[in-house]
Structure formats: C-alpha cells, structure tokens
Amino acid sequence: MAVPLLEVRGLHVAVAETEILKGVDLAVSEGEVHAIMGPNGSGKSTLASVIAGKPGYTVTGGEVLYSGESILKMLPDERARAGIFLALQYPVELPGIRNREFLRTALDALRESRGEDKVGIRDFNKLLEAKAEELGLEPEMMKRNVNEGFSGGEKKRNEILQLAVLDPKLALLDETDSGLDIDALRVVAEGVNRFRGPGKAIVLVTHYQRILNYITPDFVHVLIDGRIVRSGGRELALELEKRGYDWLREGAQTGAAPSA
Amino acid sequence: MTQAVATYEQYEADFRKLQEARSAEPDWLTELRSAAFARFQELGFPVARKGNEPWKYTDVRPLAAETFPYETAAAASVDAAQLFPFDDGMARVAFVNGRFSQELSTPSPDGLTVMPLTQALEEHGEDVRRHLAQHATYADEAFTALNTAFLADGAFVLAEGAVEMPLHIVYVTTERVATHPRTLIVARPTSELSVVESYVSATGGAHFTNAVTEVVLKDGAQVTHRQLLLENHETYHMANTRVHQSRDSAYRSLVYEAGGGLVRNELMVLLDAEGAEADLKGLYVSAGKQHVDNNINIDHAKPHGYSRLYYKGILDEQSRAVFGGTVMVRPGADKTDAHQEDKNLILSHEAEVDSKPALEIYADDVKAGHGATAGAIADEALFYMQSRGIDPERAMLFLVRGFVSEILDSVTIEPLREWLEESTTQALPRFRDKR
Numbered sequence A: 001m002a003v004p005l006l007e008v009r010g011l012h013v014a015v016a017e018t019e020i021l022k023g024v025d026l027a028v029s030e031g032e033v034h035a036i037m038g039p040n041g042s043g044k045s046t047l048a049s050v051i052a053g054k055p056g057y058t059v060t061g062g063e064v065l066y067s068g069e070s071i072l073k074m075l076p077d078e079r080a081r082a083g084i085f086l087a088l089q090y091p092v093e094l095p096g097i098r099n100r101e102f103l104r105t106a107l108d109a110l111r112e113s114r115g116e117d118k119v120g121i122r123d124f125n126k127l128l129e130a131k132a133e134e135l136g137l138e139p140e141m142m143k144r145n146v147n148e149g150f151s152g153g154e155k156k157r158n159e160i161l162q163l164a165v166l167d168p169k170l171a172l173l174d175e176t177d178s179g180l181d182i183d184a185l186r187v188v189a190e191g192v193n194r195f196r197g198p199g200k201a202i203v204l205v206t207h208y209q210r211i212l213n214y215i216t217p218d219f220v221h222v223l224i225d226g227r228i229v230r231s232g233g234r235e236l237a238l239e240l241e242k243r244g245y246d247w248l249r250e251g252a253q254t255g256a257a258p259s260a
Numbered sequence B: 001m002t003q004a005v006a007t008y009e010q011y012e013a014d015f016r017k018l019q020e021a022r023s024a025e026p027d028w029l030t031e032l033r034s035a036a037f038a039r040f041q042e043l044g045f046p047v048a049r050k051g052n053e054p055w056k057y058t059d060v061r062p063l064a065a066e067t068f069p070y071e072t073a074a075a076a077s078v079d080a081a082q083l084f085p086f087d088d089g090m091a092r093v094a095f096v097n098g099r100f101s102q103e104l105s106t107p108s109p110d111g112l113t114v115m116p117l118t119q120a121l122e123e124h125g126e127d128v129r130r131h132l133a134q135h136a137t138y139a140d141e142a143f144t145a146l147n148t149a150f151l152a153d154g155a156f157v158l159a160e161g162a163v164e165m166p167l168h169i170v171y172v173t174t175e176r177v178a179t180h181p182r183t184l185i186v187a188r189p190t191s192e193l194s195v196v197e198s199y200v201s202a203t204g205g206a207h208f209t210n211a212v213t214e215v216v217l218k219d220g221a222q223v224t225h226r227q228l229l230l231e232n233h234e235t236y237h238m239a240n241t242r243v244h245q246s247r248d249s250a251y252r253s254l255v256y257e258a259g260g261g262l263v264r265n266e267l268m269v270l271l272d273a274e275g276a277e278a279d280l281k282g283l284y285v286s287a288g289k290q291h292v293d294n295n296i297n298i299d300h301a302k303p304h305g306y307s308r309l310y311y312k313g314i315l316d317e318q319s320r321a322v323f324g325g326t327v328m329v330r331p332g333a334d335k336t337d338a339h340q341e342d343k344n345l346i347l348s349h350e351a352e353v354d355s356k357p358a359l360e361i362y363a364d365d366v367k368a369g370h371g372a373t374a375g376a377i378a379d380e381a382l383f384y385m386q387s388r389g390i391d392p393e394r395a396m397l398f399l400v401r402g403f404v405s406e407i408l409d410s411v412t413i414e415p416l417r418e419w420l421e422e423s424t425t426q427a428l429p430r431f432r433d434k435r
C-alpha cells in the first residue's frame, strides 16, 4: 500500500502546561476526504494548527508525517511550500496588505520553491478574477486589505479563494462552513469539490453534518477530549447529528459497566 | 560643564562674526537678531534633567557639549541626482551648509516666488517683516532663539493662486557645521501650494541642524507640506515648525523621519480662524541608536475647526522614540472636531517608545478623541502569512509596508511616495536590500 499523504501517530500536544491532544492517530491518503467532528474545545483546531506548524503548541509525543517524512521541525512556510494548506477557523486581518498582492506573493513563493518562474501579473489577475467569480467574490475585494472589514462569510470564502489559487496537496479546513448561510455554504462546498481530486486530500473540521451533504467524506472521525473515539463512514455524521456526542464520551458506551 | 562653556563661547564668537558680515541689513533685523541671541544666552540649551517636562525623554546634553562651527563660506557643490532623486518634476531651491546654491536651484514656477531670505529682504521686505519671527517666537524656546540669531540665507516662499508644480526646499550639509535653516512660507488667500522640505547629509559624520519653519495660510489657502528628515545617524536635528491658519484654510502635513541621530521635531499649528482644517501625518522609522522625539501641538482657537493628527512609528534595534504634544481646544472654539493618534510598531526588544498624546478641552460641543498604541508584529498575522508559503522575513517586510501604507498612501506625488516606501525599508537594517 502507498504511504499516506498525512499520517498522525500517537500525537500528544500541550498548550502551556495543559495537555490538549492525548494520543491522536490519523491516516489520510491522496484522493480522500476526512471529516473531523467533535464538541467545542475537544482539540480539533489544535490538531489542524499543529499539522500546519502554528507556534504556541508543544508536541510532547508522537509524530506527524507528510508523504512519509516528519514535518514537526519544519517552519509553517516550509510546510506550506511542501503543499499543506490550513483554512483558518478565524481568518486574520492584515492591515495595509492588499488581497491581490498577498495572494500573488504567496503564489510566487510556492512557484519559486518549485523552481518555476514568477507568475506574470496579467496571468495572475486573470486567474484571480476567474477564481473569485466562482466563489462569488467581487473583483473589488481583491484590492481591499486582506480580510479587513470582510464579513464572516466573506472571510471564509476568501480562505477558499486562497485554496483555489495556491492549489496545495493537503487542505485542512477548520470550520470553513461555520457562519455561512445556505447559499454561501453551497458556493464554498463547490469550491472545495473543485479542489478535490486524485492527487489531493482534505481534512475537514466541522460541527455540522450539513456541509457533508455537499462534500461527501470518505471517513468521519469523532474527536473528544483530545482523542479520536470513533471513526466511521458518512453515516457516522448522521448518527452524531441525531444523538449528539454524549454516547461516545468515556464511560458512556452502551452496556459498559461503570469502572471501579 | 567646561565643555558647555566652550560651546557657548563658540556660538558667541560666531554670532559676532555674523553680525559684522551682515552690517548692511535692515535695522529691525539687526535688532531681532541681537534680541534673539541675548534670549538664547539667557535660556541656554534645555539640558535640565529635572522639572523640564517638555524635554523629559530627550537629553540634549551631548549637543550642548559639542561645538559645531557656523559656516559662512560659499556653498559647496553636491550631486543632486544622487541626494534627492525624488524631485523630478518639482521646482527646487537648495541650500548647502546653510548657503543658497544657485547651481542646485531652479527658476520659480508660475504663481510662486521663491528666493533666499536675504534677497527677499530687498524685494519683499514688507512680507518678510510682517511674518518673520511672528509665529516662531523665541521667548521660551532656545533653539528658535538660536536660529533667529543666526538666520541668513533661508528660504522665502510666497504663493499666489493655484501653484501646479510642487516646490522642493532642500537643506544639504556636507561637513561638520552648525546650520540654522530658516524657511518662511506665505500662502496668499485661496492659493494652493505643495512643498517638500528636506534635510539631507551629503556625507557621514556629525553636524547640527537647527531648523525653524514658519507657514502662514491666509483665508482659504491650501498648503500641503511634507518635511523629510533624512540626515545621517550622527546628526543632531532640532526642528521647530509653526503654522498659522486663517479662515477656511487647509494645512496638510507629513513629517517623515528616517534620518538623524538625535531628532527633536516640534510642530505647532494654530487654527486661528473659523473653518480651518489641519491634517497632520507623520512617520518615524528608527534603528541603531537613533532617538526621535516628536512634539506635535494643535491649537484650536476658533470655532468650527477640524484637525486630524496621525503619527506612526517603526522602531528597531536600540532606537528610541518619543511622541508628545497636546491638542488644545480653547474657550470659545466650539464645534471643534479633533482627533489624534500615535501608533508604534516595535521590532526589537531593545527599542522603546514613550507616547503621551494629550487633549485639553475648554470649549463646548466638541468632538475629540485620542489614542496611542505600541506593539510588536502580531504572531497571528505572521503565522497566517507563513501558512501561505511566505517566508518570515518577507512576511515581516510585508507587514511593515502594510503598517506604513496608511501614512504614505497620502502622498499623491507618485515618485516621492515610491521613494519614501523604499527609504523606509532601507532605514531598517534587517530589510536592507531585500524586496
């Protein structure tokens, strides 16, 4: 069997002194879509952030492999250039930096690392315009400062625009569906589906099975209190929607005797 | 102390020499000079470290302990294209070591009278006499007193109507001297003028620039005034700018400080009639051991005034910045709308800023606000950019450019704006020669 694109092995992560991930295992192969669900504070964003290399987390055990190689020592920008992309739960505003210029610089950084020429300004503008239109973003917004004054929905769509332009291999989407109305949700889901393909993999963090109506996952994992407590297929998400998370919490398994 | 005595003796000897050389000038000027020098001798440099609130964070003792000869020889020649490449398409009046340089100056554009003050005394005596030293008063300000005592060539600018072409007033220093650049700008009613006033060193090595600028805006006049402090890092630069605004006039200022070792910039704008409007922007960029002190004051004396003050600073290495000043709304200046803000981006743990903007309001129905912030580049922003593949150095550079763009985007002269952007990153060694 081929090496998974992403493999998380026994990952333990702490913030300050508090352990947040308590042994997470996850293998994601090319072509697959994995959904990660779980209650607030269970560690979903932590998992996605650690894979992307966000500072502030301490890996106290385990490994994160990308194409079979450990990436824990790589800087976030090195990981991005290797093909990892994180759509943030809370996209950051960048005052004084225009969307268009930001994206072009990012794309050039990726191309440069692959030994390619910088993108021509005209080609880039054409590409950006087309991708923005697909996501229902006004061309005007490309001239505005990154995420500054964007609505919640616009910020999320802007993240997917970046995904579309930068075209990574592994997309980590942290609650990209939250706060979207039904039309925006469809537009964003379509964007993700356009990205989906044989060489790509998607890890989709969500609270709602709603988005899974549009983006059908191959696997669904439930993360509770820093551990993946259950994995299954698409139907697991539907069950979670009906039953909530409590039945999966430690000591709540059907028929399990209370431990002494 | 003995060093300081030597300094004062030097100024005195230079002053006597200057008086002799200028014996032919009008009596009122001779008297003004003498009175100003006497006042300087009484005041001395503001070196006291106790009870000296306006100079609390800026110590001028090193300046008081050094002697800089006052240059009276003819102007040396310098390479203009290299020193100020941003002034293509502008008229220029240049001074080298305090002396007017015919060679570096261009003819006055339409609607504008530009000449050395000495010449203006003969050709525009009334205007000079009516305004010179009327706004930049020296009674309580030692540096203004010293400048007034030594004022010589300086620049005289008189605007009538809408002047299309921007004017560049430039003061170049080529050696270890004290210069006392004096600029007088008079904007006649409803005139429009754009002026760049810059200070540059042609070489390394310390010198002392003690500049005073007076700007007078008559009814309805509009002046855009950009002051660029670009001297080398060993230089002492003391600047006092006084602006007097009449009815419905608009004064737009940018103070850009990337040079100088010890810099003190005092700007005082008096909105002395109804409907006057002042927009003051500033950007200071410091590194090494630079010390930059801005003391910016807006004085609303009459109703319906509008003012905006927005200064930003980037500090790196061991540099130090001070921002002070007061927006004053005097009794009767009702319906004033004033806001002042100072924001600092601190790139190094060793850099430091003291920012203390203040508001004093004695009028009714006033809209006023102020704020000051200082912080490092946000980790969140840096991570966000990195997560898109941009390396940290480039991400920082981007964030710095983003930070300054709010100020520099107000520069409508495109070559100047581009030059200032470039100069800003060049002023920060960590970004030098990167793009």
Ligand SMILES: Nc1ncnc2c1ncn2[C@@H]1O[C@H](COP(=O)(O)OP(=O)(O)OP(=O)(O)O)[C@@H](O)[C@H]1O
Pocket: A015, A016, A020, A038, A039, A040, A041, A042, A043, A044, A045, A046, A047, A056, A089
């Ligand atoms: N920087 C931090 N400092 C302190 N605690 C943190 C930090 N980041 C995460 N945590 C804590 O770690 C736990 C997991 O947080 P995380 O954001 O990963 O949860 P989540 O599953 O994404 O939750 P949500 O569904 O609300 O987004 C929470 O208790 C949170 O408070």
Ligand SMILES: [Mg+2]
Pocket: A044, A045, A046, A089, A174, A175
């Ligand atoms: Mg989260």
